[in-house]
Amino acid sequence: MERDTKQRRAIRDIFAREHRPLSTEEVLTAGRAFVPSLGIATVYRTINSLAHEGWIHSVELPGEPIRYERCGKPHHHHFICRGCGLAFDVAACPEDVERLAPPGFVVDAHELVLYGRCPGCHQA
Amino acid sequence: MERDTKQRRAIRDIFAREHRPLSTEEVLTAGRAFVPSLGIATVYRTINSLAHEGWIHSVELPGEPIRYERCGKPHHHHFICRGCGLAFDVAACPEDVERLAPPGFVVDAHELVLYGRCPGCHQA
DNA sequence: GACCAAATGATAACCGATTATCAAGAGTGC
């Protein structure tokens, strides 16, 4: 993974542009706008290599396929639209989650997922 | 799925006794304490039938195998222990989650998962 | 206790997701 190919450039660009986690299918579809011949194997290879070098990381949401997003974003959560199925970033956080755990449980991380309809799917 | 067998009784009892979501593997292991010959196929069949009749429902947590818990529990969330890997119920809820979504997003449900160590794994 | 249909358990089959294979294509340095 050293050469600068148009496939890798396209996939990097997609992650840099979209500020939300993307599935392999989304990357494939978006990537084909730049490189029509793009194959799924290249998507997996490139995602694995970008994840390995710490440029993206996986985002697992309940009942959803694994998605990936750029590393280094500030703490945030996610919203899944029941209409279009896309995952969006949510900047806010309930903050005091440590207090929610029963006595004796030590919390070191938390994950919040909101479900509903995005602005685009709201009226539909 | 009509007869009352010791396998089904065992699996029902397990779900009634454990107040936390269980994976198929956990059900298999716990069930073998009652019915040593219990097979994984019967676990899947019984879980599917209990889910179909609305007695249990699936719980999907990020990056975890699907678990099942009894229906009818009050609203709650889950805690995953990094030590033993078990999922526990958390009664509390951050309440005002709807406000966390960006403007234009309509929230109809939410899921909160806490990660850390349960009392049993804390000192270890 | 005997009968019969339903349930069980071992295992094969299946399924979607991911990875490996390998011939063809394309960066990089000269």
Place this chain on the structure above:
DNA sequence: GCACTCTTGATAATCGGTTATCATTTGGTC
């Protein structure tokens, strides 16, 4: 532009999880 090697893309192989198959076992009923 050439050569050399890495990368790509089509597809076969693989993998873990779940379901189907089928001979055997076992509730439920008479």
